[in-house]
Amino acid sequence: MKLPNHVTITEVGPRDGLQNEARILPLEQKVAVIDRLSRTGLTRIEAASFVSPKAIPQMANAADVMAAIKRAPGVIYIGLVPNERGACDAIAAGVDEISVVVSASESHNRSNVNRSVDESLQSVTEIAALCRESSLPWVGYVSTAFGCPYEGVVEPDAVFRVAQHYAEAGAYAVALGDTIGVANPKQVRELVPHLMTAVPGAEVRLHFHDTYGRALANSLAAMEAGATQFDSSIGGLGGCPYAPGASGNVATEDMVSMFHAMGVETGIDLDALLGVTLFVGEMIGRPLDGRVQRAVAASRE
Amino acid sequence: MKLPNHVTITEVGPRDGLQNEARILPLEQKVAVIDRLSRTGLTRIEAASFVSPKAIPQMANAADVMAAIKRAPGVIYIGLVPNERGACDAIAAGVDEISVVVSASESHNRSNVNRSVDESLQSVTEIAALCRESSLPWVGYVSTAFGCPYEGVVEPDAVFRVAQHYAEAGAYAVALGDTIGVANPKQVRELVPHLMTAVPGAEVRLHFHDTYGRALANSLAAMEAGATQFDSSIGGLGGCPYAPGASGNVATEDMVSMFHAMGVETGIDLDALLGVTLFVGEMIGRPLDGRVQRAVAASRE
Numbered sequence: 001m002k003l004p005n006h007v008t009i010t011e012v013g014p015r016d017g018l019q020n021e022a023r024i025l026p027l028e029q030k031v032a033v034i035d036r037l038s039r040t041g042l043t044r045i046e047a048a049s050f051v052s053p054k055a056i057p058q059m060a061n062a063a064d065v066m067a068a069i070k071r072a073p074g075v076i077y078i079g080l081v082p083n084e085r086g087a088c089d090a091i092a093a094g095v096d097e098i099s100v101v102v103s104a105s106e107s108h109n110r111s112n113v114n115r116s117v118d119e120s121l122q123s124v125t126e127i128a129a130l131c132r133e134s135s136l137p138w139v140g141y142v143s144t145a146f147g148c149p150y151e152g153v154v155e156p157d158a159v160f161r162v163a164q165h166y167a168e169a170g171a172y173a174v175a176l177g178d179t180i181g182v183a184n185p186k187q188v189r190e191l192v193p194h195l196m197t198a199v200p201g202a203e204v205r206l207h208f209h210d211t212y213g214r215a216l217a218n219s220l221a222a223m224e225a226g227a228t229q230f231d232s233s234i235g236g237l238g239g240c241p242y243a244p245g246a247s248g249n250v251a252t253e254d255m256v257s258m259f260h261a262m263g264v265e266t267g268i269d270l271d272a273l274l275g276v277t278l279f280v281g282e283m284i285g286r287p288l289d290g291r292v293q294r295a296v297a298a299s300r301e
Numbered sequence: 302m303k304l305p306n307h308v309t310i311t312e313v314g315p316r317d318g319l320q321n322e323a324r325i326l327p328l329e330q331k332v333a334v335i336d337r338l339s340r341t342g343l344t345r346i347e348a349a350s351f352v353s354p355k356a357i358p359q360m361a362n363a364a365d366v367m368a369a370i371k372r373a374p375g376v377i378y379i380g381l382v383p384n385e386r387g388a389c390d391a392i393a394a395g396v397d398e399i400s401v402v403v404s405a406s407e408s409h410n411r412s413n414v415n416r417s418v419d420e421s422l423q424s425v426t427e428i429a430a431l432c433r434e435s436s437l438p439w440v441g442y443v444s445t446a447f448g449c450p451y452e453g454v455v456e457p458d459a460v461f462r463v464a465q466h467y468a469e470a471g472a473y474a475v476a477l478g479d480t481i482g483v484a485n486p487k488q489v490r491e492l493v494p495h496l497m498t499a500v501p502g503a504e505v506r507l508h509f510h511d512t513y514g515r516a517l518a519n520s521l522a523a524m525e526a527g528a529t530q531f532d533s534s535i536g537g538l539g540g541c542p543y544a545p546g547a548s549g550n551v552a553t554e555d556m557v558s559m560f561h562a563m564g565v566e567t568g569i570d571l572d573a574l575l576g577v578t579l580f581v582g583e584m585i586g587r588p589l590d591g592r593v594q595r596a597v598a599a600s601r602e
Binding site for chain 2: 001003181182184185186187189190210211212213214216217219220221254257258261262263290291292295
């Protein structure tokens with residue numbers, strides 16, 4: 001089994017996680033989560049989304065969050081932006097990196113942002129120009145890269161089309177999002193090398209959801225295909241399993257625990273991470289969903 | 302990715318699952334679970350354990366269970382036996398196959414059955430003789446094959462020692478049990494081929510627990526190493542995640558769903574299986590833990 005010595009994890013709990021939670025956290029709680037995460041050895045934290053608070057009230061105060069967090073040395077704080085205005089706000093707020101999202105499937109993109117894929121890609125070009133002016137690195141996410149809730153199968157060409165637009169527009173990395181958790185390891189093992197060929201200059205990142213329990217198997221398949229960049233969310237935050245449309249992120253602890261067991265380093269302190277999981281669970285008022293934290297909690301009873 | 306066209310799943314819910322549930326099901330409920338499972342396309346069901354009902358009250362009435370179930374054509378009903386007496390009872394009750402369990406680690410075996418590994422292996426030899434007399438196939442399980450709750454690391458030699466004893470005594474299959482869910486894909490990928498070499502005449506089976514969420518990743522690794530035989534439990538039954546010492550089985554639906562998505566056939570009807578999961582959850586009075594059934598339940602809300 002050919003494995004990398006080290007992989008890099010981007011913690012998306014404060015954004016992709018909290019955005020999908022019913023409970024809206026006040027500013028100081030969001031800041032507390034991010035600051036605790038930044039002391040676990042994580043080097044990349046998706047900290048905020050610069051969207052309209054009317055559209056996504058969970059993500060209000062993005063600029064205030066960026067101003068209030070205690071910047072840890074060596075940690076990259078990332079802001080998601082939906083459009084040029086969001087990009088301007090994110091740049092003004094001092095993010096270290098920007099991420100953008102476009103779906104591979106037309107119907108999901110339209111349902112998500114009420115635009116065609118082409119319209120979204122045009123917007124990406126404009127965001128890219130703003131990033132270039134500010135010398136800010138940015139990452140392009142391809143949503144529904146492994147399957148779409150409306151269209152079912154997504155053809156690899158639809159994925160490559162978005163990915164290549166990102167690469168040509170200057171993204172240093174392209175991320176494949178398994179938005180509804182339907183990816184399987186065979187598909188991952190086939191798609192990832194093709195993507196690497198399609199965007200030879202860009203890093204490839206994987207963002208798996210654990211809806212059907214396959215996220216770690218998919219991560220393994222991606223790693224065997226040469227991927228070393230993964231997203232995950234503290235405690236699997238985001239997408240309550242009992243809520244309609246459940247599509248929870250893979251738990252950071254579960255990913256870190258498996259990688260470490262395999263001798264693949266992440267630089268993250270698992271015990272410190274589990275402390276943050278406990279803290280976040282108390283904050284949002286329900287036990288979080290990661291397997292490792294559940295096993296650890298059970299062993300302490 | 303080299304994958305088999307077909308794998309065989311042994312459903313262990315009625316035994317390994319129910320044995321670890323707090324609620325003790327009456328005879329007719331156990332029979333109802335087994336009979337429903339036998340109509341899903343499953344071809345192998347671990348139906349009972351022939352232990353003392355004083356030791357494990359959940360497993361009382363094993364012979365009555367075997368007498369009351371409606372034998373489905375093509376389905377193999379398996380009985381676990383702890384000793385010669387259990388083997389005699391299982392044979393008299395008409396099981397199609399017997400399974401035995403010995404731990405690879407001394408301290409776990411002693412804690413489990415108050416015997417040394419050598420004493421347990423001697424008992425296996427006697428059970429094997431009874432099976433031979435009755436022309437009954439039997440499988441040997443190696444518990445704690447990937448790690449022990451008392452000793453931590455388990456050396457492969459300790460696993461091979463038990464496995465080779467099984468093979469020499471006439472087991473047609475040897476199963477590795479990840480009793481506490483600590484196996485990782487790298488370890489699986491290394492151990493499985495070595496085991497196949499150590500017991501060249503025997504089938505190799507994997508019994509993964511999902512304690513740390515790694516069961517599907519480990520199944521993938523095992524399949525890539527050539528394994529085609531897996532255990533799983535309906536709804537992940539067995540080892541409640543919030544109970545001390547949690548060590549739940551991997552959910553049959555999760556395994557079947559991932560395998561089918563990869564084009565690996567199991568012969569099992571996933572929808573029918575999910576119907577049984579719902580039925581069992583209502584029977585034991587809590588929603589079961591599999592990811593697929595949770596996602597399906599959420600999508601119906």
